[in-house]
Amino acid sequence: MSDVLARLRALLGTAGVERDPDGLPRATPDSIEVLTQVCRVAHEEHWKIRLEGQGTWLAADAPADLALSTRGLDRVVSVSPADLVATVEAGATLEAVRRRLADDGMWFAVDPPGRPERTIGSILATATSGPLRLGFGPIRDHVLGCTVATGDGRVVTAGGRVVKNVAGYDLTKLQVGGFGGFGVIAEVNLRLRALPRADVTLVARGPRDALTGSARDLASAGIVPAALELLSPALAAEAEWVLAARFAGTDAATQSGARALQGVSRLSWQVLPAERSAGFWSVAGRALLGGPVTLRLGVLPDGLDDTLDMLAHHLDEGLVSAGAGGGMLRWTGEATAERLRTIRRTTAAREIPMTIERAPWPLRHAVGHFGAYREGVGRLVGGLRDSFDPGLSLQVALEGDDAGG
């Protein structure tokens, strides 16, 4: 271990290497160049690398020979208000980026679960979109390109800095949601929006099926808010289920959206005062850290009720945030490997993919972020991992034990 420490110090100087609380050497490169050097050396020496952002979403607990932190790569490299594009390093926190962009009237229209000091890299690598996914798309839609260090220390760029681009294969898609298994995301080009002039949130409370029923009515009336999220009582810290709608955009558009919603839905909606609405959404996002395990289920809106019943049956009602307008369900709570496997089997039979977003390493290792792949996919993913991390230096449990068995 001291060997690793010495080699890293030779590369990064003493300031760039420390020991984490468990005594593991932790490298914090402050340039892409040094980041790649660390990967290259690790590859040559067959060291396992644990990737770390701020460690607020996914625990930094994978066993490894060294930890590689992106915290030193935290610059906002460039912002272009006229083009609504920004380039930021992966270790920049969402909050820092948000503030910097707001100065220029711009907005990175994502609201991932977790804490505001999550790094941009962690949001991309785990593809954790939040309620705004309904109006502005999943994380992948916000990323124009990226630069990654491969597991063996090559620098690969993908995509570009323009909003439309089909030059070459779309390798950015592999990085977004790849959990770091295909390289270390070092720098990203983000697609932005103008900061909305108006941002209105309405909430309704009631029995779950009344809320999902109302969401269906809104959908068939063609009303698509920026977010329409179903929150479990535990998550919302309320006695009943909550349906929260958000409209963001011009004054005219938000007002007309909110009016249309109240015209169609028979629920009794409460308009949150402007100063409470940001807090409401960030508390809901943070509440998803309220248990050790978070799952993401790719479910369509009309499958929500059944899936929630199934989860309640196998686990518990849990902390749930679900897209009532566009689908996707996130559940946080306690779960065993056994239970997770059962749920994965059950949902797979319904054409619903399940991704383990957060879990302590032993669980991740046992069941994998993705679990066993469908027919033909395992070979592809294996080949892709081998291309981007030939020595499997990056300690990421994509498949878990399940893949082998």
Added chain:
Amino acid sequence: MLPATIASLQSIVGARWVRHRRAELATYTMDGLPTRETVPGVVVLPGSRDEVIAVVRLLASEGVPFVARGAGTGLSGGALAESDAVIITLTRLTRILRIDPVARRAVVEPGVINARLSEAVLPFGLAYRPDPSSQSACTVGGNVAENAGGPHCLKYGVTTNHVAALEVVLPDGSVTRLGSPAGEAWGPDLVGLFVGSEGMFGIATEVTVRLEPIPASVETLLADFMSVRAAGEAVSAIIASGIVPAALEMMDQACVAAVEASIYAAGYPVDAAAVLLVELDGAGDAVAGEAEAVEAVLRRHGARGIRRAATPAERARLWQGRKKAFGAMGRIAPDLAVQDAVVPRSALPAVLDRIAEIGVRHRLTVSNVFHAGDGNLHPNISFDRRDAELSERVHDASREIMEACVQAGGSITGEHGVGSDKRDYMPLIFDAASLDAMCAVRRVFDPEGRANPRKVIPVHACREWRAGGVA
């Protein structure tokens, strides 16, 4: 091609669906790009997914390269094959397998024509959003392979934002399903990786797409400007205002003149240096407000006149001129080199000036019709491909235009793809390691490099390719 291979293909799809005589192959020697022509070895037209699989398996066992082909409207020479390869045409796979209006999904075969899908979902109040100007001819499979865009992709996104799941036949003949109805992946986002892979990762045999509700209200504005620069600045100002138009298209004077002289005349002012076509959609009252705000921005940036379509018929007419612009320009010279590049939106005015200068210097007629809101340029050069010297100038000017766009921070293609046409421009935007990574990904899907060989990646960029193999 070996007679035995032809016979085997015939036994799979029936003799009438295998074309191998020189005259029969003529239709398949080009796509929409006028500058490239190659004669394929054989063309096979399978009638079903199972026949596609059987054909690919046969070719795998014989080590024969193949090229998937949709309608052949591609503009980068992507669906072309040389004599060592078989073209697999998918235009007989035209079934819309399922429309689920509640989940807003449709499942289609790859040969379904883009516009037909939109028509089929219209009765449900839904639309398939990606709307390439070739939509009345091009196929969904071709759209997936090219990650096609269109005027309304400014607000709604391009093909990749609308594909939830795929069934693909890999070059070794194995069949894999990627993605899920909700759009969430089973593992890494292989649907996202496949879309835009230009037929080099395998053949899409089934596509699950997202559908969107048709907005309650639409406003279409036509503004004309006395300078291209002013129009470009108006585009930037609209984007920066926070309003996201459904579409924001520009045509310059040369293009307007061509349109107005054709049967597609839309009533565009022929004396204007440029016109902008702006469409806003959404809920009724909001759209009216946004249209007013956009009008104000346009006037502030020097719009001379602004026309608002008062009826659906008028809207259709305004759009017809835009959608048929390539066709109209095609009439003023035997050939049209339709270029495709992207620049940051703020660079539009400067780059348009630069393109005009390049055109003048090479003594060429360049007309512009493009997706201005995305910064996606289409400088089009009229020429006659029988004139070698002129073609040479077109080639040189095209390269200079690409370089100018790249220098401005842009890309060599926004929607038409790299194909065989732009392969040599790839090193302008990607370094060796990044091109090599693309080669590596290609090899994962297609270890033998048999699917659409010699496209997208410059041959010298791939270390393994240099060592041998057909790719």
